[in-house]
Amino acid sequence: MSSVTLKSITKSFKTVQAVKELSLDIQKGEFFTFLGPSGCGKTTTLRMIAGFYYPTTGSIFFGDREMTKVAPEKRNTGMVFQNYALFPHMTVFENVAFGLKVRKLASAEVKKRVEEALAKVRLDAFTKRQVSQLSGGQQQRVALARSLVIQPEILLLDEPLSNLDARLRDEMRTEILRLQRDYGITTIYVTHDQIEALSMSDRIAVFNAGECQQIGTPKEIYNEPANDFVASFIGETNLIPVQLEGREGGTLQFSWVEDNSKKLMAERPAAFSEEELLSVSIRPEAVEVFEEPPVNLQNVYEGTIELAQFTGASLNLFISLGGKVVQAMVLNTMAHPEPEPGDRVWVRLPEFRVRVVPRVMEPKEGRRIS
Numbered sequence: 001m002s003s004v005t006l007k008s009i010t011k012s013f014k015t016v017q018a019v020k021e022l023s024l025d026i027q028k029g030e031f032f033t034f035l036g037p038s039g040c041g042k043t044t045t046l047r048m049i050a051g052f053y054y055p056t057t058g059s060i061f062f063g064d065r066e067m068t069k070v071a072p073e074k075r076n077t078g079m080v081f082q083n084y085a086l087f088p089h090m091t092v093f094e095n096v097a098f099g100l101k102v103r104k105l106a107s108a109e110v111k112k113r114v115e116e117a118l119a120k121v122r123l124d125a126f127t128k129r130q131v132s133q134l135s136g137g138q139q140q141r142v143a144l145a146r147s148l149v150i151q152p153e154i155l156l157l158d159e160p161l162s163n164l165d166a167r168l169r170d171e172m173r174t175e176i177l178r179l180q181r182d183y184g185i186t187t188i189y190v191t192h193d194q195i196e197a198l199s200m201s202d203r204i205a206v207f208n209a210g211e212c213q214q215i216g217t218p219k220e221i222y223n224e225p226a227n228d229f230v231a232s233f234i235g236e237t238n239l240i241p242v243q244l245e246g247r248e249g250g251t252l253q254f255s256w257v258e259d260n261s262k263k264l265m266a267e268r269p270a271a272f273s274e275e276e277l278l279s280v281s282i283r284p285e286a287v288e289v290f291e292e293p294p295v296n297l298q299n300v301y302e303g304t305i306e307l308a309q310f311t312g313a314s315l316n317l318f319i320s321l322g323g324k325v326v327q328a329m330v331l332n333t334m335a336h337p338e339p340e341p342g343d344r345v346w347v348r349l350p351e352f353r354v355r356v357v358p359r360v361m362e363p364k365e366g367r368r369i370s
């Protein structure tokens, strides 16, 4: 088990700068996730940690050992890929034993370790099967056992669940976490799936276009996003571009950029400089919806329901407030009558639930419904 430190690493491929000035400290035994959209540099960073690529500039340490240009086979990392990369003509046992045989371990030791690893991933009944005769989930377990059996210091997982169906993904998520906790192994997990990232990680680094936008625990990333990109990439959110008008005590006073007759108060402390472009972010579950205009409340806007989506546990309401559509998630209380398109409602964006975030994305038009 080892900590991992990236010191200002960059990676360029001819004209593409895949990773820009990235610095990270991953703790011993931590489950750390790289999250971001396709092409943002997650895999390239993981490959630099594995040693398949060397950084163009910057350095990589495992504990206090510099690994920047050490060959992959000398790093003692275990890696699991999206496509499993198993040997289809070999049995489950042979696949898992492969790395140990390369390391020239005695055959009794190989047998013991492989059997232990297969028991851990609950495949002990399948040792003699050809991997081509296994399901996707079982193959992924073989890949996990193969990477763990070498007792790596660091486990690297590159979108390991993306080829599995939704139910199996759920199951394997729990399985991977259980194994990670059992072995206590430092784990770096690459995904573009925010649910995976939120539900599994100790900490997450959110990437965009080769840059790390925020590092934090799942709750920090979700509740206190660093900017509008992070807010909208993690979960659903409503973003309203705003202009600062004043401050009074701890309260910030804004007007909407798209309609400056609409005012908005925010009570959460927010770090930004006067010259930055700002939005407020508010999650659908934080938006309150009223059938009558509420009295003595702030940040209340009159609107019309455009769409009501029933999802079982909740109703997703898309509410037009003049040109802007805001999404609200209200719990299914089986109330009658239910909110319907065309209904006039009042929306409240509670001042203690809105987050002021710097605007780093291009402003978008209001969400289209159809």
Ligand SMILES: Nc1ncnc2c1ncn2[C@@H]1O[C@H](COP(=O)(O)OP(=O)(O)OP(=O)(O)O)[C@@H](O)[C@H]1O
Residues within 6 Å of the ligand: 013, 016, 017, 018, 036, 037, 038, 039, 040, 041, 042, 043, 044, 045, 192
């Ligand atoms: N070997 C390579 N040669 C040239 N460009 C590359 C190479 N590998 C990656 N890139 C480019 O670097 C950028 C980052 O790619 P990377 O694979 O790290 O992204 P990613 O976030 O892992 O994406 P995905 O989720 O799609 O795998 C992309 O623009 C990609 O096209």
